[in-house]
Amino acid sequence: MELLNLIHACRTASARSITAVIPNYPYARQDKKDKSRAPISARLVANMLQSAGAIQGFFNVPVDNLFAEPCVLDWVRGNLDPDNCVIVSPDAGGAKRVLAKAASTLEEHGARDVYAIVTHGVLSGPAIETINNSCLSGLVVTNMGDKIARCPKIKVIDVSRILAEIGIHARAEMLQMSLFYTPRHISDSHTENV
Template sequence: MYERLTILSGRGNPALATEIAEYLGIGLGHVDASNFPDGEVSVKLNQNVRGCDVFIVQSTSPPVNDNLMELLILIDACRRASAARITAVIPYFGYARQDRKDSGRVPITSKLVANLIVQAGAHRVLAMDLHAAQIQGFFDVPVDHLYAAPILDKHFKSMDIALEDLVIVSPDEGSIKRSLQHQENLGGSLAIVDKRRANALETRQANLIGGPIDGKTALIFDDMITTAGSITGAVKVAREHGARRIYVCATHGVFCGPAVERLNASQVDGLVVSNTCRDASNPLLKNLTTVSVAPLLGEAIRRVHRNESVSYLFD
């Protein structure tokens, strides 16, 4: 059924890669990945990939530089081992925040990383919920951009929240389009938190546009939770405006620095993330639910391998 299909994984998210392979009903490829004493990444493929359609599953979540370098080395190893086609499956794409020059003398790191992946030898890229959709255009190879929204929305639909009690809250103006998609799937009304960034580490939230949310259930959606400053600021605004219950949801649970402390202190009624990042199932987080995107990624891989349409998976 899957002639010459090979799934390989680095150390970025081996559990997700194993789930994908199980969904497809094939074994995960054998890779030895380690580090030299000075920290350099060492990779060896322990199976023949000559003429194979290879999919390398590697999230570039923390440690970002190590995982990114490991992805590049895995691609190079497959290219030099004469793989027929190499697809970089990147559930979480790091270095995505700097996707434009918003001030003088700054880099565009997402374009730089895209160039590195293509130059290493990737023939196509499969990614999920990029921080900015235009990053697809930074690659000079085909990109299949998937969204976790249907899987996340399915979780909340199972809770059977009454539409008149539901408000979809966008944590900032940049997430309005994402929040509108969730509103279309789940129903309810829409509210937007007015967020102002003080610097690279601090944000300030004060006003709420839309609503009202007094006495209602607020669902706050974002693409990622890193230090949780933005999302807990939105939680605070929603609570100050009288939300009865508050649920926080994101595709990528990166959870760096003070994230666990901030999220636990916010006392949200529920926190839902997908398993795109290795540390998404953090046992220290209260009320955390992790949903798997392995079936979605596995189905996309199956369709790409068999040259079938994957467009319906984008919705």
Template sequence: MLNIRLFSGSSNVLLTEKIGERIGIKLSEAILNKFSNNETSVQIKESVRGKDVFILQSGYIGVNNHLMELLIMINACKNASSARITAVLPYMPYSRQSKKDNNRVPITAKLVADLLHIAGANHIITMDLHASQIQGFFNVPVDNLLSEPCHISWIKKNISKWEEITIFSLSVSSAERVANMANTIKVRFGLIYVERKEASEQIIVIGDVVSRTAVIFLDIIDNCDLVISSVKRLMEVGASGVYVIATHGMLSERLMKEVDDSIITKLVVTNTICQEKYVKQSDKITCLDVSVIFAEAIRRIHYGESVSCLYNNLLA
């Protein structure tokens, strides 16, 4: 793969290195610095003229710095005559701001899409977008990869009698996707619904969970209040144990303490966001490596092969 260049921003170097190892290339060198006034400085240290460039940058802590860093790296490669520039966003920043749900509220995900295009990105790779309509915000092709193969593999290897579990969605908006996942491995599907009346709220469980292991699936976790309340409710109605699986784990000291003090059996996240610090702090946290999915997607895009077909092998 002599015509490819893989760069990493500062947000998730470990994931980029794993992707590089899987496709058999070294990370290309770029110097990332800050000026005294905190402006971002980027220098691409090797030729990218006529090359197929992939730049990986996620974002959680310091998201605005990471986004600006990515935009400058893309623009630097564009000005250096790259043949194509693909922005690899394992977690797309501002993806939860994808609709106008109040007066005078911006659709910030659309703004981010415009900025990436203006900077010079010709292609976008991301994973488990919070809302599928975000793909329509871009004027360039978007590959929204699925973490589903990694989650299914973990469930089959780590949950005893996994054939008898019930997978729950925490929202109506994600119900179709979670139902498809349940259908893929032929297990039962359920929905957890929060009914709010004036100052009170009631958690309603729809689905068979008595004497079964429940798995709550969601794309992003950064606040455990609803999750822990849902776990308690599932146990009250007869669940034998509850696992929580999320693609993008926005872990923090507060969230870690809430998980450790809760009756959650296990919280499973992926390394779309760097989790190294927090995984070491708790036995209840497991981090899945999604580098195999990104590496295969990058290889297929570079050679002009179908990306959708990669799931046939991963789910086999």
């Protein structure tokens, strides 16, 4: 809601363009119906953003899907021994304590340290307790979430560099676009016959 208010304020203040950078898109996993009459909440959020005045958002307008992969790889290279490391992906999400179960299974099969790396550390319900009680050596998350839970096992990867680069490129693109839309002076648009 705060983002919608901010976009609306920019639009009513006559901003020429508004680009919404949304590190964690709300309801992104609800992009299709999973049962009859279920809402497609990701579409609803997109419609609200577009109605508020964001020119770039989701679905009917240009969108860039960003990845934290460069920052995650930097963390892996700086913190794990590549000669003694195996990467396992149990699933695309962290539902039903899958990470804790996967860590336990890996430990049973000889893993000394198990780190779980997730982009968005959305830790709800008993997640912190589950992490603390698990054999995970650490849960590595990006700082894209608005609330990163405090837990000794949580390591945070700073992705502000990616977001800053996006801002720089968006600004440069807007400056380039303004060259095509800036009115030219009359003296520049004609030549005199001498």
